[in-house]
Amino acid sequence: MNGRFASALSFGARPLDAERTQFRLWAPAQEAVSVVVEGQPALAMTPEPDGWFSVEAPCGAGARYRYLLADGADVPDPASRFQPDDVFGASQVVDPAAYPWRHDGWTGRPWHEAVVYELHVGACGGFAGVAAMLPGLAELGITAIELMPVNDFPGTRNWGYDGVLPYAPDAAYGTPDELKALIDAAHGLGLMVLLDVVYNHFGPDGNFLGQYAPPFFHADGSTAWGQALDFQQPAVRRFFTENAIYWLMEYRFDGLRFDAAQAIGEPGWLDETAAAVRRAVEPGRHVHLVLEHDENEASHLSHGFDAQWNDDAHHVLHAMLTGEDQGYYSDYADDGARRLARCLREGFAYQGEPSAYRDGRRRGSVSADLGPTAFVLFLQNHDQTGNRAFGDRLTSLARPEALEAAIALQLLAPQIPMLFMGEEDASTTPFLYFTDHRAPLDEAVREGRRREFARFPAFADPAQRQRIPDPNAEATFRASIPQPDPERGPARRQLYRRLLALRQAEIVPRLERARALDADAVGHAAVVARWRMGDGAVLTLATNLGPSAVEIAPLRGRPLLAATAAGRLDPCTTLAFLDGVQ
Numbered sequence: 001m002n003g004r005f006a007s008a009l010s011f012g013a014r015p016l017d018a019e020r021t022q023f024r025l026w027a028p029a030q031e032a033v034s035v036v037v038e039g040q041p042a043l044a045m046t047p048e049p050d051g052w053f054s055v056e057a058p059c060g061a062g063a064r065y066r067y068l069l070a071d072g073a074d075v076p077d078p079a080s081r082f083q084p085d086d087v088f089g090a091s092q093v094v095d096p097a098a099y100p101w102r103h104d105g106w107t108g109r110p111w112h113e114a115v116v117y118e119l120h121v122g123a124c125g126g127f128a129g130v131a132a133m134l135p136g137l138a139e140l141g142i143t144a145i146e147l148m149p150v151n152d153f154p155g156t157r158n159w160g161y162d163g164v165l166p167y168a169p170d171a172a173y174g175t176p177d178e179l180k181a182l183i184d185a186a187h188g189l190g191l192m193v194l195l196d197v198v199y200n201h202f203g204p205d206g207n208f209l210g211q212y213a214p215p216f217f218h219a220d221g222s223t224a225w226g227q228a229l230d231f232q233q234p235a236v237r238r239f240f241t242e243n244a245i246y247w248l249m250e251y252r253f254d255g256l257r258f259d260a261a262q263a264i265g266e267p268g269w270l271d272e273t274a275a276a277v278r279r280a281v282e283p284g285r286h287v288h289l290v291l292e293h294d295e296n297e298a299s300h301l302s303h304g305f306d307a308q309w310n311d312d313a314h315h316v317l318h319a320m321l322t323g324e325d326q327g328y329y330s331d332y333a334d335d336g337a338r339r340l341a342r343c344l345r346e347g348f349a350y351q352g353e354p355s356a357y358r359d360g361r362r363r364g365s366v367s368a369d370l371g372p373t374a375f376v377l378f379l380q381n382h383d384q385t386g387n388r389a390f391g392d393r394l395t396s397l398a399r400p401e402a403l404e405a406a407i408a409l410q411l412l413a414p415q416i417p418m419l420f421m422g423e424e425d426a427s428t429t430p431f432l433y434f435t436d437h438r439a440p441l442d443e444a445v446r447e448g449r450r451r452e453f454a455r456f457p458a459f460a461d462p463a464q465r466q467r468i469p470d471p472n473a474e475a476t477f478r479a480s481i482p483q484p485d486p487e488r489g490p491a492r493r494q495l496y497r498r499l500l501a502l503r504q505a506e507i508v509p510r511l512e513r514a515r516a517l518d519a520d521a522v523g524h525a526a527v528v529a530r531w532r533m534g535d536g537a538v539l540t541l542a543t544n545l546g547p548s549a550v551e552i553a554p555l556r557g558r559p560l561l562a563a564t565a566a567g568r569l570d571p572c573t574t575l576a577f578l579d580g581v582q
Contacts, residue, residue: 003104006096007250009242012079012167013093015061021093024054025067025077026235027212034068038090042068051213051235061095067212075208079239080168082176083152087164087206096250099180106187108254108286109143111306112373112511115411115500116194116418117142118381120431121150122157123481124421127174127182134182134189140424140493141500144192146257148382150179151198154206155436157477159382160196161259162203162435166243176251183252192254194288195247199240200263201226205441218265231266241273245280248287255288255306262295274304290376296348296364301374307416310375312349312364314384316340317406320525320545321398326456331357337521344413344529344541345519347375372414372514372531379403379410380420382431389453389468391430391480393422400426400488401572402545404495408561408574409543411499412507414514414531419496422482426492432469434477442472499561506560506578510535523550526569537580544569 008014014022023035028051034042037059045053059065064084066074076083080091117137124130130145137145149160152168160170169179183193202209204226209216216236218228231237247253261270274289281287291300291308301308316332316339319325325333332339332349339349347367355363367374385391394403410417422429437445450468453459459468469476485492510533517538519529525546531539540555550569557579569575 003101004097004099005101005250005252007246009079009246010238012077012081015093015095018060019058020056021059021063022054022056024052026052029214030070030212032070036066036068036074038064059093061093061098063093064090065093066090069212073211075211076165078165078209080165083165083168084171086171087152087154094176099177102184103187107284109192110286111288113508114144114192114416115142116144116146116376116416117421118146118148118418119421120148120382121173127178131182131185134186134191138189138191140497141504142191144194144254145186146194146196149196149198153203157434157436159386159433161198163198164203164207167246180251194255194257195253196257196259197244198259200260201229205437228265231264231269237269241276244273244277248277249280254286255290257290257292259292261291261293270300271303278304296350298365298367298370301370307374307376310343310347310377310415313343313377314379316343316349317379318384321394321402321406328357331355337523337525337527341519341521341527341529344527345516372516373416373511375415376418377410377413377415378418378420379406380423382420385420385431386433389459391432393428393430395426395428395485399572405543405545405572405574407495408499409541411503412541412561412576414507414511424493424496425484426488427482428485429481429483430479432476432480433471434480435471437472446470446472502560510537522552526550528552537578540577540579542569542575544571544573547571
């Protein structure tokens with residue numbers, strides 16, 4: 001390899017040399033389009049078939065430009081690689097091959113080695129701030145960091161799911177080269193870097209595609225977050241498929257997490273894109289594709305995707321740890337141990353059964369034929385924490401002893417564990433929903449956030465809803481920056497370090513071809529589960545999240561994690577045994 005990487009894109013600005021750049025735009029609703037490079041007169045673009053326009057302009061990397069539409073409006077490039085002055089400013093030509101990679105021979109790590117750490121780049125100090133965290137995360141036992149979306153959004157702070165320019169890292173976090181430097185540094189420490197991408201909608205402010213490419217959107221379709229994208233359009237399919245390949249090839253991300261895939265109107269596009277990614281990636285390089293899919297649709301896991309976030313496992317563990325039974329937790333509030341056992345044995349708790357929370361609609365598909373590494377197991381993430389009115393973490397909601405038993409289960413189970421930033425330090429800092437929208441959208445978002453909680457008894461009183469933090473206030477973002485708990489933090493970090501070292505030594509080498517044998521409830525909050533590992537050994541985990549001891553059959557094998565006598569499972573305890581090896 002030459003240490004420099006670039007993706008050939010159908011859209012956007014492509015430097016040809018130091019003084020020439022080709023521009024290309026899909027604008028099927030326009031009769032004429034020009035590109036305006038700062039300091040130069042407007043340059044008419046040449047119409048091409050199917051609504052495309054292109055032109056070659058005398059400029060190179062660093063030039064700022066906009067597209068001028070026939071009606072006089074000027075807009076940024078929807079495939080802009082960088083927006084120095086936010087989504088409403090000019091786009092900037094970027095030479096993607098300018099960054100000299102130090103670890104260009106990195107080929108990644110196999111998926112079964114993943115221990116994922118989800119983080120918000122802004123809350124961690126931008127790309128440079130995340131880079132500074134890497135040595136500590138590697139020492140802890142993390143093998144992959146997952147960045148919440150970094151593509152350009154309006155303002156200086158946002159979760160990232162309001163992005164409108166999918167190819168441009170947000171300038172509030174740093175430059176494209178600073179993002180590449182972060183990934184390069186991670187690879188030097190043996191860490192994978194995954195990126196959360198949003199292909200189901202655009203944010204509510206700063207997207208101009210409707211002005212010149214209305215076919216980008218369904219005329220009569222919508223999602224929970226905005227107008228639905230029309231993936232029946234070849235240009236739309238290509239725009240997002242190329243985006244996925246761009247992040248993986250040009251930025252050398254080791255994988256992507258596809259947000260809310262159930263909201264993508266053409267599910268076949270997912271498999272199509274997975275296949276395109278597999279064709280594009282160099283032989284021998286490990287690249288991983290992960291889904292979030294609220295419908296528990298398992299079919300994509302046999303068509304190019306490595307794993308899916310296991311929301312079911314999170315929900316049942318959360319309900320068991322906190323006793324909560326409102327919202328979607330109502331589907332998991334009863335018979336928690338049985339539901340947890342099914343998650344450990346088969347992946348999803350709902351595999352076609354009716355969901356009361358969804359008015360009796362059946363949810364999910366069969367997942368028992370999949371191996372455990374097809375599921376990402378987490379106790380917290382940005383959604384399940386941030387979508388609470390006050391962003392409460394489990395450190396504020398659950399008994400510490402029960403939470404630590406759940407942590408042991410999560411880190412030693414054969415599913416792929418994922419931590420949310422701050423968990424390792426027992427942080428009690430909330431993770432709140434935050435934005436930086438302009439008026440009048442700021443007020444609409446503020447009131448919409450409060451209306452979301454009106455159906456919950458605790459917020460039936462409008463005065464109570466006023467206590468919900470204002471998403472648009474900078475203080476809301478500042479309050480969401482994780483801080484270690486001064487009392488529990490050191491011991492909690494040591495617990496994670498010890499368990500992750502145990503996972504690396506005893507579980508990971510045996511994970512390939514591992515399959516569940518059985519898992520059963522042995523009490524109202526206790527489960528015993530067994531897996532046949534890849535080398536033939538049997539891993540047994542016994543977990544009791546409840547306040548009372550339960551009697552169990554003696555566990556066989558060498559103890560990996562044991563604190564009680566055989567035949568007894570104490571309250572708030574996880575035991576681990578490995579049988580069939582010395």
